[in-house]
Amino acid sequence: MTPIFLSQTPQSVRCYLSNLEIPTISGTINQTCFAGDTVHVMHATLMPSHVLSMTGSPLLSIRDLTVKYWLGSGTAPAPALHKVDLDVWSGEIVGILGESGAGKSTLAAAILTMLPSGTESTGSLRFQGQQLQQLDESHCRTIRGAQIARIVQEPGLCLNPVMRVGDQIAEVVRAHSQHDRRLRKEQSEAMLREVGFSNVERVYKAYPHQLSGGELHRVAIAQALVCRPSLVIADEPTRSLDVTAQGEILNVLRETHRKFGSALVLITHNPALLAGFADRVVIMYAGRIVEEGPVAQVFRKPLHPYTQGLLRLFPNSGPRAGWKRLERLPAIPGTLTEADQFAPGCVFAPRCPARTAVCHTDSPVVEIQQDRRVSCFHHDE
Numbered sequence: 001m002t003p004i005f006l007s008q009t010p011q012s013v014r015c016y017l018s019n020l021e022i023p024t025i026s027g028t029i030n031q032t033c034f035a036g037d038t039v040h041v042m043h044a045t046l047m048p049s050h051v052l053s054m055t056g057s058p059l060l061s062i063r064d065l066t067v068k069y070w071l072g073s074g075t076a077p078a079p080a081l082h083k084v085d086l087d088v089w090s091g092e093i094v095g096i097l098g099e100s101g102a103g104k105s106t107l108a109a110a111i112l113t114m115l116p117s118g119t120e121s122t123g124s125l126r127f128q129g130q131q132l133q134q135l136d137e138s139h140c141r142t143i144r145g146a147q148i149a150r151i152v153q154e155p156g157l158c159l160n161p162v163m164r165v166g167d168q169i170a171e172v173v174r175a176h177s178q179h180d181r182r183l184r185k186e187q188s189e190a191m192l193r194e195v196g197f198s199n200v201e202r203v204y205k206a207y208p209h210q211l212s213g214g215e216l217h218r219v220a221i222a223q224a225l226v227c228r229p230s231l232v233i234a235d236e237p238t239r240s241l242d243v244t245a246q247g248e249i250l251n252v253l254r255e256t257h258r259k260f261g262s263a264l265v266l267i268t269h270n271p272a273l274l275a276g277f278a279d280r281v282v283i284m285y286a287g288r289i290v291e292e293g294p295v296a297q298v299f300r301k302p303l304h305p306y307t308q309g310l311l312r313l314f315p316n317s318g319p320r321a322g323w324k325r326l327e328r329l330p331a332i333p334g335t336l337t338e339a340d341q342f343a344p345g346c347v348f349a350p351r352c353p354a355r356t357a358v359c360h361t362d363s364p365v366v367e368i369q370q371d372r373r374v375s376c377f378h379h380d381e
């Protein structure tokens with residue numbers, strides 16, 4: 001019975017337990033009492049693996065990461081990421097939000113050490129104390145799948161069409177353990193149960209074409225989590241699903257995250273998927289992180305003009321929500337051009353309604369508090 005003191009905002013909970021700060025409560029809160037803004041949790045059962053000291057080291061620490069794709073002789077390498085700094089802590093859910101081409105998948109590929117050959121990459125990617133860029137491919141393969149896993153975006157295309165899905169999950173176990181065939185099957189079946197299948201025998205023996213889109217996504221989650229990685233990257237895991245199946249997959253992700261405590265990086269175009277789901281959100285524009293902070297704070301009070309424009313594109317829910325009929329849809333004016341990427345100053349300046357002279361000459365980076373960053377000179381105006 002450890003008394004825990006929490007400060008709570010509507011969408012996120014911060015907990016102070018024995019002087020450790022943890023990003024979210026994962027476990028069972030048995031009894032609480034409210035006092036103003038503070039919730040005092042009197043009795044709680046927390047899983048030790050979910051508890052993390054924010055004052056210790058992050059699980060993943062990215063510094064100054066710049067990635068340029070090689071487009072062939074005679075052309076300058078195309079910049080996809082520019083001086084990205086990001087920490088991911090054990091057990092947290094980080095949402096990465098940005099428009100198409102912002103560099104989200106490039107960031108995922110860099111973390112997974114899966115950038116195409118010939119890509120120029122500088123900066124550092126430190127995972128559990130190891131510098132990922134210094135490891136050779138065979139070492140990276142032992143980490144990929146076992147410690148850092150990805151949930152594939154299109155399982156219908158990524159799964160082998162002529163192999164039973166259960167065997168494809170067991171393959172991941174085989175690659176990372178000494179388990180015999182029986183144990184591999186048992187571990188894979190147990191994982192299928194964890195992602196919500198009751199008829200595990202049928203699913204294990206099925207070929208991909210015999211499963212629905214939602215079922216295939218659950219198989220993809222099982223395949224990613226079967227070795228209990230400490231970091232999971234999901235690059236738009238619900239992109240091709242209808243809203244009902246999307247909700248189902250998010251619930252599976254939430255439930256498996258609660259049980260296994262893996263950190264989850266969820267990449268999406270859709271802010272609605274992150275509200276009430278992620279702990280932190282990172283907003284990307286033109287290969288840069290332009291804003292970062294707790295989801296509830298960023299969504300309630302976005303500071304960067306790009307984030308403000310992005311969130312305006314999504315109507316609130318509720319009976320009077322949505323745009324009025326025949327009303328012009330909101331949009332962020334202009335598009336990102338190659339010239340903007342190379343010009344000095346703020347990369348958003350050509351599209352920004354709040355720009356001033358300084359925005360065209362200097363690059364902004366502002367840290368407001370420890371957990372809130374925004375890259376804008378005029379964020380408080």
Ligand SMILES: Nc1ncnc2c1ncn2[C@@H]1O[C@H](COP(=O)(O)OP(=O)(O)OP(=O)(O)O)[C@@H](O)[C@H]1O
Nearest residue numbers: 069078079080099100101102103104105106107116
């Ligand atoms: N293999 C590649 N070769 C060359 N350029 C690439 C490659 N992959 C991505 N790019 C370029 O890098 C930039 C970032 O692309 P990326 O796929 O990371 O964006 P994204 O944010 O994931 O977009 P989306 O939301 O559409 O998936 C884009 O300009 C893209 O054209």
Ligand code: SF4
Nearest residue numbers: 346349352359376377
């Ligand atoms: S720094 Fe200037 S151009 Fe960039 S987002 Fe802020 S106001 Fe706009």
Ligand SMILES: [Mg+2]
Nearest residue numbers: 104105106235
């Ligand atoms: Mg992408």
